[in-house]
Amino acid sequence: MKKTLLELVKLMIILAVTFLMGMVISIWLITREPIPLDVYVKYGIIGAIVGLWGGAGTWLIFYLQRRRRSRK
Numbered sequence: 001m002k003k004t005l006l007e008l009v010k011l012m013i014i015l016a017v018t019f020l021m022g023m024v025i026s027i028w029l030i031t032r033e034p035i036p037l038d039v040y041v042k043y044g045i046i047g048a049i050v051g052l053w054g055g056a057g058t059w060l061i062f063y064l065q066r067r068r069r070s071r072k
Contacts, residue, residue: 004063012055016048023047 023043
């Protein structure tokens with residue numbers, strides 16, 4: 001169980017950082033006018049939350065598939 005929890009945390013952190021950077025970089029590339037820093041922070045937090053949620057969902061799918069295969 002400890003190994004699967006470590007995988008969960010690792011996957012969630014990787015996806016959170018990836019989504020955070022993706023949101024901030026895409027906003028920076030799309031907009032033409034200067035944007036205040038608090039907007040970047042707000043969308044970075046939104047990206048991190050989406051990444052955490054996606055990481056947890058992906059881990060759950062892999063975990064359930066692994067349990068189903070081990071039963072057979």
